[in-house]
Amino acid sequence: MTIAVQASVVQGLVASGLSEPDYEVLSTLVEAPEMTSTLHAQAEKMGWSRSRLSRHAGRMEARELIRRDPDPADGRGCLLVLTPLGRDTLRGATAMHLESVRRSFADRLDERDLSDIARIAGKLAQPQGPS
Numbered sequence: 001m002t003i004a005v006q007a008s009v010v011q012g013l014v015a016s017g018l019s020e021p022d023y024e025v026l027s028t029l030v031e032a033p034e035m036t037s038t039l040h041a042q043a044e045k046m047g048w049s050r051s052r053l054s055r056h057a058g059r060m061e062a063r064e065l066i067r068r069d070p071d072p073a074d075g076r077g078c079l080l081v082l083t084p085l086g087r088d089t090l091r092g093a094t095a096m097h098l099e100s101v102r103r104s105f106a107d108r109l110d111e112r113d114l115s116d117i118a119r120i121a122g123k124l125a126q127p128q129g130p131s
Contacts, residue, residue, distance in 0.1 A: 004104075005101075005104050005105050006020070008100055008103070008104035009097065009100045009101055009104060011100065012096045012097055012099065012100025012101075013093060013096065013097055013100075015096060016089065016092055016093035016096055016097075017089065017093075018089065018090075018093050021056055022056075022060060022065065023090070023093060023097060024046060025042070025046070025053070025056065025057070025060060025066070025080075026065065026066075026082065026086055026087075026089070026090040026093075027090060027094075028042065028045055028046055029042065029066065029080060029082045029086075030082055030087065030090060035081065035082035035087065036069075036079050036080065036081045036082070037079065037080050038071055038073075038074070038077055038078070038079055038080075039053060039054060039057070039068075039071075039077055039078050039079070039080055040077060042080050057080055060086070064083055064085050064086070065082075065083060065085060065086035065089060066080050066081060066082055066083055066086050067080075067081050067083055068080060068081070069081055
């Protein structure tokens with residue numbers, strides 16, 4: 001199920017020139033204050049390793065979607081900053097992304113299905129107790 005929905009959603013993003021990881025970086029970065037985040041905080045928010053995000057950020061920086069600035073609070077760290085091109089690209093991709101999620105997921109389910117998914121997701125989001 002995850003693979004089928006994800007494949008459909010990724011196809012929707014391709015038209016915008018973004019990969020799924022690109023979209024994830026941009027859509028979480030736009031939520032940060034001043035659209036800026038430390039590499040460490042961004043990686044933690046996304047559930048990525050810092051090295052994975054750093055490598056991906058380099059590719060996105062080459063396309064001018066984000067830029068990396070020195071972190072004044074940590075001389076070894078950097079800040080990821082959403083550029084105007086990145087913001088515009090995200091804005092253009094969001095409508096296509098939402099449409100593909102709706103078409104490949106939400107529209108195929110009835111109200112009871114969606115309620116069941118919300119209930120199950122709520123259970124899985126809770127911290128797991130000791131076994």
